[in-house]
Amino acid sequence: MMHSTQIKATDLTPMPWKNGGGVTREVAVWPVGAGLDAFIWRISLAEVAQSGPFSRFAGIDRILVLIDGHGMELADTHGDSTLLQQPGELLCFAGEAEIVSTLHHGTTHDFNLMWRRDQANGHVEIITTSQSMALAAGTHVLHAVSSAIDIQLSTTETKRLAAGDSLILNTEKPQAISIQKAESGLLIHAQITSK
Template sequence: MNGGRLVRLADLPLQPWKNGGGVTSELAIDPAGAGADSFRWRISLARIDADGPFSAFPGITRWITLIEGGGFTLDFADGHRLDVPQPFVPHRFDGGLAAFCRLKGGPSRDLNVMARAGLAMDVRVIAAGADAPPEGHALVRADGALVRLDATRLLQAVCR
């Protein structure tokens, strides 16, 4: 992922979640200017301050990666449970399922990647090389983003 535009994460504006239950900062969206119901893929940072419902995104595959805080559990309407206890591990799930979030130890921040079902999106944590964006930044390209997680790791999200 060479080229692209460097984005300072702290400069991203806050916007309400689709369900109004929290706030998120959109890092990248395809196509540019798409809304919550019309994007192909989207990458955002979210703050979870209290237990509550997650927004449902029918027809969307989601990956959620804890980046700060004590973690959380998602309880889905179909009885499935997703435990997110440690940072920097992407977890994939069906974004169309209703889910309730329970925090484990206070507020948390997470990185979300969402893609239309059937779209080939590769989401993984990789080692930061010499060409990695600096801490607190992301490199956004037409096909995805590299997000600096800490001194040694990046989250790579690429639409193939």
């Protein structure tokens, strides 16, 4: 059995980053209602309007996906840096790392998956084509980045995601779904499983 919850972009409430350096909108968190120091996993959409340090999260692993904007460079204290330029480009890093962002062409927006590494595993894939998908048991979040996308959950149920909307799917056993998207559409699929 699969349970689905649709989250509209217009329903998300802005809140400051943990370090106050930007604005984020929480899409989903587990346990429900958990704060920034108590979640097992969390998905959010962040607005980065100025260069500066990211918030640090001990015991957390993160995946950040650029969804809008042109040019955000992420660098750590070891001198390693990654330049994200196109929507769908991503970076995985530890929450403890001292990461500093440098914007090259104005404000960017990104999709963030964070999970507590001793309690869960997280994975993100970028989907650019219409396709059938086999979902493993666990929690899945589908986020439509740039255009409307139809998610067929069964022969009798289809969910339409407008750009910026997300669909949370919880399934106790493997489940097949079908994704129908526009040519330019971009879909982020985040999967979280418990350890």
